[in-house]
Amino acid sequence: MNGAHALMSTLTANGVDVCFANPGTSEMHFVAALDDTEGMRCVLGLFEGTVTGAADGYARMTGRPAVTLLHLGPGMANGLSNLHNALRAQSPIVNVIGDHATYHRHLDAPLTSDIEGAARPFSHWVRTTPDADSVAADTAAAVRESLRRPGRIASLILPADAAWNELAGPVSIPDAGMPDAAPADELAVDAAARLLAQATSPALVLGPGATLDEPLRAAGKIAAATGCALLTPTMTARITRGAGRVPVRRIPYVVEDAQKFLSGFDLLVMVGAKAPVSFFAYPERPSLLYPRDAQIIDLARADQDLGGALEALVDALGAAGQEAAVAPAATPATPTGELTIAKLGALIGAALPENAIVVDESITSGRTLVAETEGAAPHDWLVGTGGSIGYAMPCAVGAAVACPDRKVVVLESDGSAMYQPQALWTAAREQLDMVVLIFANRRYNILHGEMRNVGVPEFGAKARALLDIDNPAIDFVSLAASLGVPATAVSTADELAAALGRAMAERGPALIEVRL
């Protein structure tokens, strides 16, 4: 058995059975080992951003790590921005990054770089395995580290000779184990219970992991018992929502809106979340979004058992018998006529099939989406957690691989789509059940707003040229077709409704360019 086989066997023995890959020469033994390994599904991306973004989506939907296969420093670098998003989503991921053979490194061949240095800012754990005999133990360590709560990025660097050399010692495939979450803290639960009872206008702020169905039901009982609001940060990895689910409100992105939204609360109980701060700083505006006289307490840190903490709080409040308020089913009427941003929410809400996975990178086109889908058929809602755009199509690829029986709906702004368009090819190759809506306003519309936010109300031709992408206009129908995804363009509400109807009725990838 060589190192590559030891790696593969350790991964599959520990339940890591999906590999998103963009390999190169230094990973050829890993690729060869695939042929001899049962139970590892391998999905190719044409660009590393697809690979890491897909691993993020897979982790968000399964809670388990996929393995990525990346080619030395620059190949990994192409995947770093979506690793940043994954890190902020608290997604467990095991990266395997090939490197030169150990004895070749000091020669500084052209592809040599400081891989550990480049991986570290976007990983919780980085290790270079020294030789074939260390591969199994290091791989198990990587899997274990990725599963440490709340979910971590583990980057294992695999020199080519560690992959191709035969093991000298006996083969033993270690058990990575599943690290337990730290239990809820009784004192914190008691404090939260007492403060909730005293507060005039309290809220729970639910971080990633606390916005899935079960913890939301516990939170709903707490809300019923105490009158507290249920909030979540603007960017939360995954929210289980729709008709029959306990609704949670996202804190708005725009500073003024967020400040106003939070202004009435006198107590914020954090459940694996951090006290809300603005996404960016702006001149003369606050960074902290909550009232300075509000009390902020932690019910549980992100690495603790958030569901357990919420259940403990339910018990401490004697709220087990309470009935959580859930969103009533409410399918919006399908709008007709001219297509406007205001109508998008209702059009999508009406079309959303049961159990859909919505991957939202709609930016400024998405203003009405959240409200109009609250009573839609039950679904999951994923957003870009790290603020690096280009996450949605890759993330959707991973979600579709994880959940082949669920329709994945990508809500994508045109500017964002152009960061990782290669993901469409993987969707076509794997025939993923995924429909991509491109909201084509042909500008970085959010930056028009940001220019005003930083105090530049009027801007000239040079600035405008950096904020508008209408010259040339991108033809997303041709782009999708070039990558094997059937596509159509719509410019009225009726056309969009019809196109959505068709896309939801059929399986497989499709793209709709929504001309706004």
Add this chain to the structure above:
Amino acid sequence: MNGAHALMSTLTANGVDVCFANPGTSEMHFVAALDDTEGMRCVLGLFEGTVTGAADGYARMTGRPAVTLLHLGPGMANGLSNLHNALRAQSPIVNVIGDHATYHRHLDAPLTSDIEGAARPFSHWVRTTPDADSVAADTAAAVRESLRRPGRIASLILPADAAWNELAGPVSIPDAGMPDAAPADELAVDAAARLLAQATSPALVLGPGATLDEPLRAAGKIAAATGCALLTPTMTARITRGAGRVPVRRIPYVVEDAQKFLSGFDLLVMVGAKAPVSFFAYPERPSLLYPRDAQIIDLARADQDLGGALEALVDALGAAGQEAAVAPAATPATPTGELTIAKLGALIGAALPENAIVVDESITSGRTLVAETEGAAPHDWLVGTGGSIGYAMPCAVGAAVACPDRKVVVLESDGSAMYQPQALWTAAREQLDMVVLIFANRRYNILHGEMRNVGVPEFGAKARALLDIDNPAIDFVSLAASLGVPATAVSTADELAAALGRAMAERGPALIEVRL
């Protein structure tokens, strides 16, 4: 004057007048400052790999830095792989990377990351400017560092408040200066002269900077006087070549070929180059490509004045009156009939217009290109120096911006093209005079070879699925059209000759999908 204006003024005052940009919120003041600044051309990329790759191409053709504008850590990360190529090309580049306002950083908002840590592996110099009053001096330092021989990557991190705050002190725009190259070393020149006279079969190995017209003419005189061969590493940033130019031979990529190629030499005189090593290590094959009993000496290090060193060697050899052998004009006959890789070289050699800039990322499709173009009309030849694929189209964008009167010809393999296709949009937007040939064999053909090189002669379905990209086949004509570049597909030699003829006769961007 605010920090952003100080930055812009310092750049333009020091001759940095082209900005390749993909800005975000933290760079809005930089964008606003553009409108008030004369003499800064700003070119938008839809993805940061276009931005950094274009800066590389611009630097290769001008010897001067462009400035890139990148959005925090993940935005910069998207540009790192082409920065790696630029670093290996010894291209001077000034990166300006926006960051959160200094007082906002500790809040760990979603887009926060260790920008310095991520920049360092791909930069020679990294600095975070602390405040508006430091911006001018730090910008001048960045320009100066980028120009240190032989050319360096300088990354300046600009917190948002350092950009938007007014300067407290008086404004003074510093002169970056132009660092001198270290002069040639007399002892090294004397040693080289003496050893060249004694050697049976000597060669000069010319690194980047020594393969342009003037140093090559000096090298040609040395060759005429001593009979030495003129070689250059496989991956050299820019070679000035064609009819009337002193030809230099590239060391082959494949280990066996390179070993054989170098086996006869008993003396290698390095001129800003490193002793040749294999690109990757392979089991049971050598990493060092030169004969172990050959003598290796440095005429000049990369940071020294390479042209001066060659001139000094000419003088030491008394070779000033020698006539350098140059490539005779030789336009290959245009092949007809079936299209094969073997015919590509002649087809392109026959079509190449005078003064063309060839950007070569043809990988396995390019085997006949170099030989068949040696006698073509005089041109420059650029190759991927760092081995990270996806460099060619971005690099071509920068070369075309640098040299608007020269035709840029991109020789691109299909797998590589899919790493940075966004560069086509910038070519369309700026109406760059650039023709892209896509060699579509629908596989990572080099990896088929590499699998065999690492000792896997037969490979199965899973491995093959990671090496072939024919499912679905990518339609490059649609892809180019979607991004505003007119395109055509050819599948015979005659069709390619006709398409090349049209593309060379017309100005502006065009793409030809060459179906192999």
